[in-house]
Amino acid sequence: MKIMENKKRKITIIKNGPYIVSGNLPLAKEIIVSDENGDSVGWKKSEKYSCPEQYSLCRCGASKNKPFCDGSHVKSEFDGKETADRGIFSDQCEKIIGPGLDLDDLPELCARARFCHDQSGDVWENTERSDDPKSKQKATREASLCPAGRLVAREKNSGQAIEPELEPEIGLIEDPEKKVSGPVWVKGGIEIESADGLNYEKRNRVTLCRCGKSANKPFCNGCHIDEKFNDGDKNINY
Template identity: 55%
Template sequence: MKNPKITVTKDGPYQVSGSIPLAKEIIISDAKGIPILWKRGKKFPLQGTYNLCRCGHSKDKPFCDGSHKKSRFKGKETAPHIPHKDQVTETTTGPGLVLDDAEAFCAVALFCHRAGDAWNLTERSQDPSAKKTAIHEACDCPSGRLVARDPKTGKAFEPEFSPSIGVIENPRKKHSGPLWVKGRIRVRGANGKAYEVRNRVTLCRCGRSKNKPFCDGTHVTMKFKDGDPSVK
């Protein structure tokens, strides 16, 4: 893969280049509706470059079909170009773990509640099992809102991701989610300025986030559906 990158275009789609693999990412929930697992779904044929819808109106989602023009999409980027560490609103420091929380990035995937809230588990992180679960929950957060760190070294626990993009679906809640950008892919704004390169971020594709280009969870309240049979 050569120079994988995503460019946000003014009032238009995400331009993806560098032959980045694209696949569905399905949220699997338990009987109570709590997300417990990510499952890789359908893989799209590999393309060197492609455009992904960010206005929410394409009839060919997740790809752009030009509908942003007809719908007069206003895709002004509102997210600040500042790193995650400077957007942290709460840091929980436990005996064996530190948890940084930058709420603005929240994509409401809700893996942080799987087996006890990640924040409470961090406070009890002298218990190896609580610590392990808190790390898993933080690592399953697609948007990177939550970052678990070692209290001694400060080093973040991060999942091993190679560059790829996931198209999130939540069949249990019957809505579609954002684009899950994994593996340190560079995202450049329409003004040419790059956002912090991160292992995981989520990009809005419903068109309604107030923190564009990042998802802020609005797709949940608007019940965004991309036409996938699992969320109909």
Template identity: 50%
Template sequence: MKEREIEPGTPEINKKYSIVVDKKGPYLVYGHPLLKQQFIVQNEEGHSWSYRDGGEYDTRNEPTALCRCGASANKPYCDGAHLHARWDPSLTADNIPLLKDADVVDGPTLELTDNEKYCAFARFCDAYGRVWNLVEESDDPEARELAIREANYCPAGRLKAWDKDKGEFIENELAPSLVLLEDPQERCSGPLFVRGGIPVDDTEGVRYELRNRVTLCRCGASSNKPFCDGTHASVRFRDGLPGPRDGVK
């Protein structure tokens, strides 16, 4: 079996937790990690800026089956709807390191790696000046701080900041947990945000790259499964869970 790739800046693998992607069905979650909602919160300019916690959900079943087709009537849990829903369960993502195909933006004190294929459309990259521009201005302390923050708030890990002086990626420490991401501004529900280096495999032995920040598709419509590609926004996916459905500020 191919050895698992580990993205730089990712914490050591926590063997307590794991996610197995059923090739034709749900996400099978092991280890009873915290599972909660988080709502994207806007700043005064109307851009994504932070997260606000919502409800918590039970993961005591072993495994806990979470819907990935978007059709369950018992979200976030699977109710077997994938067996008759109109969706394509194919796992189409290339299992190659995310950084391998990433573009690099070079700035005075920072570099930014950017793999747009994994964009989850959370829009933290535009909070106070676009992150790509901020990196190019990173000799200014305020611009540098904002660039690092915006890169780290990208739930998909599409964006990563590299400290040129220290020669290392700058990654927030994230406790292993799962987040049902909600996007009130777009009036839709987003992906499953997997945090803190929880390993993701499929039922046929594919071991996906271990990363600190990963977003998995919940709407069933991504073209880069199991990962989110932002399609939930265009199809207006809603999971029906409690919480605000208008912009949160």
């Protein structure tokens, strides 16, 4: 009897082990582009990996074959305990009310990609003065470029989330400005199942820890910058 392949797009977290990515999800490097001031201004897709229907991504940071798991989590006795709140984003976030735009903010999810601020004002200041169309547009852009889903801009009257259009795919963030590799960027509403079998809220964008050191696992908390994590990619100028 032919065994049916499970084509469901999904990430399954293995206890003290890797992320199992299923459903033919594309995998590519995503580079943070900075301007001359060092501010994050956009994304550039880089190396695309050729992957099977299912593959396992290192979650402990110790693999010698990053971004893939090579079993090193066993030797390094990786503690991958998931400590993040299982509640939904809208119940946990702070709601910032602006005159022309609202902003949901959950700092625990910050991946420190730094799209939320530049020389001309940060997303919070721009939300506060969002009665000015330029500031509103800027706040919307800053929130939408955040890979981690920490920041979500909302239409004033309808409360509708303003989300970027993201196809279901997996990004491996690189941050040349800080000379580090960043988290796994999960895009387009992919299901994520915890090691104990429960599903996290399905969201358009979240970032998962891949340095192994986040205090908010499975999500990234930006500590890859302090840890100087890099995945050894020779194409990146660390």
